[in-house]
Amino acid sequence: MRSRSGTRPTEDSRGLHVQPVTRSDLQPPEPRASHCNGDSVGAEEEEEEEEERRYQLYPGHIPTSPLQKALLAAGSAVMALCDPYRHDMVAVLGETTGCLALPNLRDKMKHHPEGHRILQERPRIRLSTLDMARLRGLPDGSLGREYVRFLENNKVSPDTRMPPKFVDDEELAYVIQRYREVHDLMHTLLGMPTNMLGEVVVKWFEAIQTGLPMCVLGAAFGPVRLSARKLQVLATELVPWAIRSGRNASCILNVYYEQRWEQPVESLREEIGIFPPPAIRV
Numbered sequence: 001m002r003s004r005s006g007t008r009p010t011e012d013s014r015g016l017h018v019q020p021v022t023r024s025d026l027q028p029p030e031p032r033a034s035h036c037n038g039d040s041v042g043a044e045e046e047e048e049e050e051e052e053r054r055y056q057l058y059p060g061h062i063p064t065s066p067l068q069k070a071l072l073a074a075g076s077a078v079m080a081l082c083d084p085y086r087h088d089m090v091a092v093l094g095e096t097t098g099c100l101a102l103p104n105l106r107d108k109m110k111h112h113p114e115g116h117r118i119l120q121e122r123p124r125i126r127l128s129t130l131d132m133a134r135l136r137g138l139p140d141g142s143l144g145r146e147y148v149r150f151l152e153n154n155k156v157s158p159d160t161r162m163p164p165k166f167v168d169d170e171e172l173a174y175v176i177q178r179y180r181e182v183h184d185l186m187h188t189l190l191g192m193p194t195n196m197l198g199e200v201v202v203k204w205f206e207a208i209q210t211g212l213p214m215c216v217l218g219a220a221f222g223p224v225r226l227s228a229r230k231l232q233v234l235a236t237e238l239v240p241w242a243i244r245s246g247r248n249a250s251c252i253l254n255v256y257y258e259q260r261w262e263q264p265v266e267s268l269r270e271e272i273g274i275f276p277p278p279a280i281r282v
Contacts, residue, residue, distance in 0.1 A: 057170045060163050069096040069166065080214075081221055084199065088162060094176060094214035095166040101211040102172040108251045109175070115254035122174055123258050125158050125181040135261060143268055144261030147188045154194040158184060178253055179210065185257055189269055190242070191277040196222065197230050201238045208246025237278045249273035 056063070064072065076092040084090070109115030123129070135144035151157065161180040164173040183202070190205060192198035203218035223231055249272045260268060269276065 057168065058164075058173055060165055061167075061170075061173070062165045063168065064096075064166055072096045072166065077217065081217070084196070084218065084222060084225070087160065090214060090218070091162040091164075091180070092166065093217070094179075094212055095164055097213040098167070098172075098176060101213070102167065102169075102175050105179070105210060105251070105253055106172055106175050109253055112251065112254040114256050115251065118178065118253070118256055119171070119174070123256070124177075125185075125258070127157065127159050129258075130158070138262060141264050141266070142261065143185075143188070143257065143263050143265055146265050147185060147261075150184060150188045154187075156184060156194060175253070179206075179212075182252060182255075182257060186252065189265060189272070189274055190245070196225055197234060197238075200226070200234065201242050204239050204242040205246045206252075208243055209249065209252050233280060237280055241275060241278055245274045248275065 072092055073096040076089040076096065079086055079089040080093055106119070109119050132148060135148045138145040140146075158181060161177070161183075164176050167173040167176060183206075186192075186202050186206065187194065187198065190202055192201050200219060200222035203215050203222060206212070207215035207219045223234060226234065252272065255268075255272065266276075
């Protein structure tokens with residue numbers, strides 16, 4: 001009997017047929033391709049990261065489709081209404097619903113000398129850019145001194161403002177970043193604390209000023225958590241004043257606040273067009 005390879009089998013001492021070993025039988029088997037190979041997995045991850053970077057318009061940017069933005073907006077709106085102090089959800093809501101308001105704000109800045117310079121120089125309001133010791137040493141009533149007083153009294157920090165992620169335009173991403181970083185300055189100029197009543201008043205002012213749906217929602221639904229007495233004060237005194245000031249004031253993003261620290265708050269209010277706050281304990 002012949003084997004398939006054409007060689008004649010031999011018999012061992014027990015009379016069993018033994019197939020002779022050929023040279024080809026001694027060759028090591030060809031290595032099989034494995035999807036678990038560490039090098040290939042690492043290369044694939046690097047390619048994915050590189051592809052993601054190509055689609056990023058700025059550091060931290062997350063590209064999203066209109067459907068994804070709609071889902072993010074709906075989810076963040078629910079979470080923000082349940083807990084208005086979820087600043088991360090408020091931030092996502094502002095980014096995913098600001099597709100009309102942000103270009104309008106950007107255009108206002110472009111057509112204003114001070115706003116245009118802000119867009120060009122991209123200043124940031126953060127602890128790393130603020131000389132807190134100098135601001136504390138400014139006279140009482142100056143913007144810088146009252147801003148630091150607001151931060152310290154309310155135990156807040158400008159560094160808590162989240163960077164944008166879902167705005168699909170690098171310049172518009174800076175616009176919403178700038179809006180977030182001057183929010184505490186709005187509290188300072190309006191004389192409002194960070195409690196719920198104060199936040200609602202500032203949101204009414206910002207809704208009129210910016211047209212951001214996030215501000216409109218905050219102004220409309222924020223009062224549901226207020227007591228009956230505060231609701232009465234809000235409706236009869238504070239909201240009418242905030243609306244009048246918002247309509248009368250020039251665009252709040254067209255002020256280079258970093259160059260106005262020495263200016264008295266009352267003088268800056270008058271320049272912008274913000275009416276003096278009502279004499280009501282908020």
